[in-house]
Structures are given as structure tokens and as C-alpha cells.
Amino acid sequence: MCGMPQQPPVRSTSAPPARPDASMSLLTNVMDHSLDDGYAEAARRRREAGEGGLPRTLRAKLGLAAGLVLAALVVTVGAAQARVAAPVVAKEREELIDRIERETAAADELESDVDKLRDDVGARQREALRHIGGGRTDLMGMLSGAAEVHGPGVKLVVNDAKESDAGGDSDPRGTSGFSDTGRVRDRDMQRVVNGLWESGAEAVSINGQRLTALSAIRAAGDAILVDNRPLVPPYTVLAVGDGARLSSKFQNSADGLYLHALRENFGIRNTISVEDDVRLPAAPSVIVRTAEPITESAQPRTEKGTS
Structure with a gap:
């Protein structure tokens, strides 16, 4: 039998249909690659490091809010502590005032005692002058300063x-x-x-x-x-x-x-x-001193030493 010679398969040489936006290649490239590769790589690294996720403005607002909350907390705690410490401070102040008043009263009492003692000493001195001066008491008081x-x-x-x-x-x-x-x-x-x-x-x-x-x-x-x-x-x-x-x-x-x-x-x-x-006026204080003649028996004696 004579067979029919085999024919090589016929391949279709028809080209794929053209894209409708083929004439807009530049615009298409911009749309497909809206983010530069370098920026895209930096964004990817930030996401991997955990830095991404929230916009910077939002992060700033959240930080400010957190700071305000912390400040309010500190002020609240301080006010509470002040309210708690206020009675203690008031008590210490009252105790200090009472102590000052007691010490002032004690000082006034001591000053009064000093005045009384000074008057008593002056009276005793004038009495001593009268006893020593005899009929010349006024003269003794004037010369010594004990009398006005x-x-x-x-x-x-x-x-x-x-x-x-x-x-x-x-x-x-x-x-x-x-x-x-x-x-x-x-x-x-x-x-x-x-x-x-x-x-x-x-x-x-x-x-x-x-x-x-x-x-x-x-x-x-x-x-x-x-x-x-x-x-x-x-x-x-x-x-x-x-x-x-x-x-x-x-x-x-x-x-x-x-x-x-x-x-x-x-x-x-x-x-x-x-x-x-x-x-x-009279002198505030007068020291009364008396003098006595030195007798022969009261004179110091010198003793001869032996060698």
C-alpha cells in the first residue's frame, strides 16, 4: 500500500493579541511601579524591625497623650500626698508655736527674776554703804554711784x-x-x-x-x-x-x-x-569693797632657808 507521505505539523504563526494599553507603556510602568524600589525596600525593613504600622503623626499624638496622662497621674498623686501630709504639717506648726510661746514665757520669767535679784543686790549694797559710811551715807552713795x-x-x-x-x-x-x-x-x-x-x-x-x-x-x-x-x-x-x-x-x-x-x-x-x-541715775550694779589697814602681825614674814 502506498501510503500517503506524512506532512510536518503546521504551527500557527499568529502573534498574541496586543494589549489595549500598549500605546500607554510609560503610564503603565508608573502605575505598576508607583513606589521606588529603594523606598519599598526601606519600608519593608522598617516593617520587619517592628517600626512600621502607624503613621508618624499618629505616633506623635499617642506619645503626647501618654505624656499628658502620666503628668495628670503625677499631679493627682502629689495632691493626694499633700492632703495626707497637711494635717501632719499643721500639727508640727502648732507644736512649734506652742514651744516658742513657752520659751518666750520662760525667758520673760527669768528676766523678771533678774530684775528682782538686781533690786535686792542694790538694796543690800546700799545697806552695806550705810553701815560702813555711818553719818556719811549720802556722800558714800553719791561717790560710789549707788544712789541717784x-x-x-x-x-x-x-x-x-x-x-x-x-x-x-x-x-x-x-x-x-x-x-x-x-x-x-x-x-x-x-x-x-x-x-x-x-x-x-x-x-x-x-x-x-x-x-x-x-x-x-x-x-x-x-x-x-x-x-x-x-x-x-x-x-x-x-x-x-x-x-x-x-x-x-x-x-x-x-x-x-x-x-x-x-x-x-x-x-x-x-x-x-x-x-x-x-x-x-544710780549705777545698775555697784561692787562694795572695804579696805583694812595692814597691821604688823599681818605682814608676811620671810624665812631663811638652809643650804
Whole structure:
């Protein structure tokens, strides 16, 4: 049998149908790849690291809300603690006030006791003076400062220079705690008081402080102390004695001329006037001392030693 020769299979050579958007290849590529590969890779990495999931704005709002909640919680807890601690603070304050009041009352009581004891000591001292002085009790009380005195005398007022605060660093009068030459010093008042005593004063006081034979005039910084009590200018010195004679003799004495030199050279102000009646208080405390003659038997004996 003659077979028919086999024919090779016929393959269709027809092309696939064209895409409708073939003419819009650029637009199609933009739509298929809307996110750049680099950005897409970065987004993928953030998602893998757990950083993605929420927009940045939303994360910021959530963080702010969390901060506000935390702040409100802290304020609430603080207010609660303050309410709890308020009674304790009030109690401690009341206890402190009560303690201050008790201590103040105790100090007032002690001060009252000191005044009573001072009065008692003064009375005992005056009694001792009367016992020792005999018929000269008034004279003893006046000279010792244990009794108030009044009578004719002089009034001497000593004050700093008007512009005493404008002094320089140099001090031609030396250093004794005062940097200003226009200030009255302790040694100035010492000379004034000693000059009045020497001129015949029977009793002297400075700013109401009665002076005795044991009184001390000292300086503490810029302050003048009389028997450890600070005084402030102007310094008013009262002296009991023959007014006219006392004033004249003092002004012509070395101490009166010294006071005049202070006024001329440093502007220290001072005035003196004769008074018909000046009153001096008693000294706050007087030390009563007695002296006895030394007898021959009371004298110390010297013994010869042996070698």
C-alpha cells in the first residue's frame, strides 16, 4: 500500500493579541511601579524591625497623650500626698508655736527674776554703804554711784562730724577700730570723762549710764561701750558739780583743749552748757569693797632657808 507521505505539523504563526494599553507603556510602568524600589525596600525593613504600622503623626499624638496622662497621674498623686501630709504639717506648726510661746514665757520669767535679784543686790549694797559710811551715807552713795543724785552741773554733748561716713581709708588719728576720723572714739570719751573728774565733777553719766570708779569705756567695732552697754551718738555727758567753775576749768584743761582740737581738725561737734539742776541715775550694779589697814602681825614674814 502506498501510503500517503506524512506532512510536518503546521504551527500557527499568529502573534498574541496586543494589549489595549500598549500605546500607554510609560503610564503603565508608573502605575505598576508607583513606589521606588529603594523606598519599598526601606519600608519593608522598617516593617520587619517592628517600626512600621502607624503613621508618624499618629505616633506623635499617642506619645503626647501618654505624656499628658502620666503628668495628670503625677499631679493627682502629689495632691493626694499633700492632703495626707497637711494635717501632719499643721500639727508640727502648732507644736512649734506652742514651744516658742513657752520659751518666750520662760525667758520673760527669768528676766523678771533678774530684775528682782538686781533690786535686792542694790538694796543690800546700799545697806552695806550705810553701815560702813555711818553719818556719811549720802556722800558714800553719791561717790560710789549707788544712789541717784541731782544738783547743779554741766551738760556736755559730743557728736560725730556731719559727714563722718565720707572718710577715706587713711586715718591720721591711728587705728582703734574706727576707720573714719570724724567718728567719736572710746578714747575720746575716756578723756572727756577723766577731764570732768579732774575738773571737780562729783558724779558723771553718759547717755543715762552712771559711771563709777570701776566703770570701763571701751570700743567694740564702731560702737562705744560703757560697762559693756552699747551707746549711740550723740553722747550726752552730765556732771554734777559747781557748774560755772566746772565748765571753765574743764575747757581750759588739757582734755578740754583736746576736745576743742577734735572739733577744729576733724569736725567732731561738741557743746557745753551750765545747768541749774541735772539728774543722774544710780549705777545698775555697784561692787562694795572695804579696805583694812595692814597691821604688823599681818605682814608676811620671810624665812631663811638652809643650804
